[in-house]
Amino acid sequence: MNAVERRQRPQSVDVLIVDDEEDIRELLELSLMRLGLACDAVGTVADAIARLEARRYRLCLTDMRLPDGDGLGLVEHIQAHCPGLPVAVITAFGSIETAIRALKLGAFDFVTKPVELKALRELVTHALRLGATGDKAAGTTPERALIGHSPAFMQLRAQAEKLARNQAPVFIHGESGTGKEVIARFIHSLGTRTAGPFVPVNCGAISPELMESEFFGHRKGSFTGAASDKQGLFQAASGGTLFLDEIGELPLAMQVKLLRAIQERAVRPVGAHAEEPVDVRLLSASHQDLGRLVAEGRFRQDLFFRINVITLRMPPLRERREDIPALAEHILARLAAREGGAPRRLSAAALHALQGYAFPGNVRELENLLERACAMCEGDEIDAADIELYPDQTASGWLTDSAAGPFGFQVPGDFGDHGGGGEPGQEPAADDAERLRIIRALEQTRWNRSAAARNLGMTLRQLRYRLQKWGME
Template sequence: MNTPPLILVAEDEDLMRAIVSRLLEESGYRVAAAASAEEALDHFAAEDVAVTLTDIRMSGMDGLALLDRVKDIDPEALVVVMTAYSSVDSAVAALRKGAYDYITKPFVNEDLLQSVKNALRQRELFRENRALRRELDRRYSFSEIIGTSESLQQVFRLVEKVAPTNTNILIYGESGTGKELIARAIHHNSPRSLRPFVAVNCGALPETLLESELFGHTKGAFTGATQARPGLFRSAEGGTVFLDEIGEISQALQVRLLRAVQEHEVTPVGSSAPARFDARIICATNRDLEREVSEGRFREDLFYRLNVIELHLPPLRERREDIPLLARHFVKRIAREQGQDEKSVEPAAMTALINYNWPGNVRELQNAIERAFTLSGERVDLDSLPPRVRDAAGQAPVVLDPDGLRPTLAEIERRHILDTLASVNQDKARAANILGIDLSTLYRKLKRYDAV
């Protein structure tokens, strides 16, 4: 059962304090009543106060001073002030200091209750925003881009260097390698993180629609343009524009895009007046743009404007050592999303996952794991994998050492066990459960590896 929110009432007049407290209690709230601002501060510091309701004029510390002290403790605190008609100027001063609302006395009961309800709704929005911010911090932190391979670590090191800058970035990578995820991580770890991240797939829209999407249009600029739109560059003001599949845009649009990149201004469709914008530009492509330039399909001047910093995301087949970590990550996420227990991945299934070539890269792996999780029993087994992946189980292992030699089966097992331990912060009981072996067996193997 949910606990009713606590309303703090600071009022030095006994009768008024009793009236307000009773009104709130009869409306289902818990109430902490204080006869002075000093007493109210003690309540606020000691309890989880949802809304503070205070008179402005009180003996000793007044309501404005109480407001300042409460805001010092919690800048997001919601304070509603009560004032007489003759003291409206004080109420306005309170609003400037950060009060949420004010009520004039004598008040209508419904007005006071509505003000409290509105403040509680605002408090819930604050909480949702904090939760969203925590989720964004988690989702777009580098820890959410899974992999320990050297090729991916090189990407991380470069991203950490370029994220705080305003430099244009061009991300190369096959479909499904996580180009947008990297772009979002760059944005989220930059000074622009509190401003919009606006993404568009340039290959998914026809030229005329892409033009108005990027640069905006005036009302009546074309059939169906019933209202003006600013376009993505201006919508991302202060933030980041991500242009995916940039190699797909036409020569005509390349000319307009060059001006936008050079001058940071766009001219909406149907207008002759340019409009400036402030947004970082990150592009991505699965094409070889240098070849596109040499063959005359992509403007050289635009290429060099966009390609100030280039990032190359390796395909999954070139970082197979990351596949066990990715597979367990997706199993854990899917279990959480579906409200089920985590499952271990049987060795035969893991071998198939490692050996398969993954033309669709990480996106294809995620889909395969979701399918397998749904169809499997207590463990993700070989039969639950898609047929094309399952067929890879019988292939020779393709994980290679840095010197190009194939590792032994014992070496693959050692790496798999140590990777599993690393993924669960060295929790041996949990690692044994994921690996599908007894804890005593795990200890014996770790002792053999000198890793106990």
Template sequence: MAEKETHILVVDDEISMRELLDFMLEKEGYAVSTAGSGKEAIALIEKRDFDLLLCDIRLGDMTGIDVLRAAKARNPHTVVIMISAYASAETAVQAMNDGAYDYLPKPFDNTELRQAIARALEMRTLEREKKVVGDDLRKNLHFGLIMGNSPKMLRIYEMIRQVAQTVTNVMVTGESGTGKELIARAIHRESSRADQPFVAVNCGGIPETLLESELFGHKKGSFTGATGDKKGLFETAHRGTLFLDEIGEISIPIQVKLLRAVQTKMIRPVGGNEDVHVDVRIISATNRNLEEEVIAKRFREDLFYRLNVIEIRVPPLRERKEDLKLLAQHFLEKYSKEMGKDISKVSSYAIDLLQKYDFPGNIRELENLFERSVALTNTNILLPDSLALSIHKRKGVENDRGGLIDLSSVSHGISLDDELNKLEKSYIAEALDISGGNKQKATELLGINMRSLRYRLKKLNISTE
């Protein structure tokens, strides 16, 4: 429940809407004042500060934009949410340009309104905290190029600080697009090796026939095309950090030679007769489950334990949705600047849309989305319609009734039997609801016989009492 000192001004020329909002918000614990006209609202605003203004865009004597401007002139920290049955994208953009936090089209769901108010007040609190804690807050939001202040990311920041002070090999695990290389670079940057080379190699992007030469170097004439001696990446990274990305992709023969290099800190170039000493800290990364690869004998167990002394698991974006708004704003600013556009904000409606999407491609997909969206938008506020994505069209297929069956969860693995049972249970429950619990009528709606219905009720544990 909200605290009483949180004071909200509701402005709407419809008395029924004012009374509804007054009752609902008082019940939530807010202190509420109401006004039936713009003139009345401005009179109240001139007498005291409000934490939040909930204002209709169309009023009898003036527009809600006028009330918004008056509220912001009195107190720039007042958070404003505009509501209207007639708001166009242009009106919404104008309201946000004048300082509105959000707008809600009528009719709106009460839960939707409560969430919008909670978000707005949370934003107001965060803005106040930023002014108090300044640099300390920014340190929690950013760790170099890594962003996020969710609990999982704060734990990763602490792990980076701890492991950076050691020379222990680290394995960074996580799905594609989660930013594993950023973690590796942060460890290097925080370590005593920060002034030495950081060398990254994508093990999955180099043909096996060339990978040995890339890692360990080669001598002139050791193979066709070897016209001179070449240092390998181990030597290039001497006294620094070698980042082996997609380590799970390397073949067993290369794994054997890599194991020797890790154990002895000695390498032998292709075609060479002498070993070369290297002082390298190895950070590896994979999106595979290497323990399963070890069991399947596709990855050497001894190499796995040599590389995976400390594991840092980077969570997928769907497990750190608290960071999505921060990331979205960062990519918006980045691509707005690159493209010479003045796009200042992502609307909270657009953020809500993004929150409902799982982002199987993780942060890489989010960044790509914003690059495309910024390129295509013509407004200075990124609205849901501006998002150049199929997110607002839920990924799925149409069923026989023209509805949409969501398929996005398949990318993370599902139990087909469980999903089908859920779907079947939903249809039966809906049929029983429509028929008022009449089983015979429900069988007619579902196109099945009574025996089949009884079987399904028992199988799916559906109570009809």
């Protein structure tokens, strides 16, 4: 194309289609034209790169197999030279592994051949919405939701902002209380689904007998007590994001059904005869090591690979101590707004004590400590004496990651240590530390187990299991 021809043609077109099959190109063009979109269609990687240099596009659809290369190479080229352009890949049925590789390289989403028009319309709608909503969302709610400027936190934020630009399933891994749901909401608010619902689900809090009905809904009369039709969580999140917290708690039988729902993008309500299509982005989280659960046979490997396309690690609070002053100020302001009056201040000694503490319960524990300190403090300033820290859990008393305790945090070697010559049957120091932490949480809530479990960052079922193990149920 010469310079005169380039000047005569419009400099902005909606969609670039890259596929070596002419009938596929025509089908896609016709489908997109019905949506009012202008298209360019080419059959090779070289032609696609030439068009990208000559014009601006809002979306690129590319086949994975092309005569002079593949879609993965084009995805990489677009990420390097057109980083704001969403690119979706078209892959053959059964080639999900290749599509996942494309998502990891930065692709927005994928569709399988034969291309279903409904799925194509949903993909295009979300992709074109990306540029229109991303900048607007970035300057509002997420800025207030994420507090911190430490290197570990800024790296996390940058990763989350990148993940918000695609539809890939994300697995968020981190200790209890690190803010996994906060970062999931951040990803949702910056993405193309920000106008849709964000539906959080604690998988460990749903009775196994009701899980299928809760996730997929049910029809009237499908079982005793089903007095009317009920919408499931997947349907409630349609057009938005479904966040499955503590996904490692799902029973194996439910894992099979969840895998099918993710693969088919459809669910079948209990008592229904046909599946219903759903359009959700899936985010999941757990404080457990899912790889270990797979090795132990407690989590399906195929589901693990499907939800773990991209892993986002939440740094514990002890790795971002620089953020404690800003977090504390934010929490104290929120407590003051709730109770009325001016926010309390932290003395230098109190702030020093907090920054020297290991925070096994992370940000959630910081919130609980400050709320208790506000209740006990008589003046406007919180001093170190007003903050009740757990014994021997200062930064200097903690071991390396190889000594991680049952919650994923490190247990001090001298805490409750009985020595190598202890009596047979004595519990290890890690178990003592966990039991003391749970007892104190129960005492603080007057043995309200639901409230204690919530403060500890575990499910009620997990708390009951530990109490039964120690003969305290």
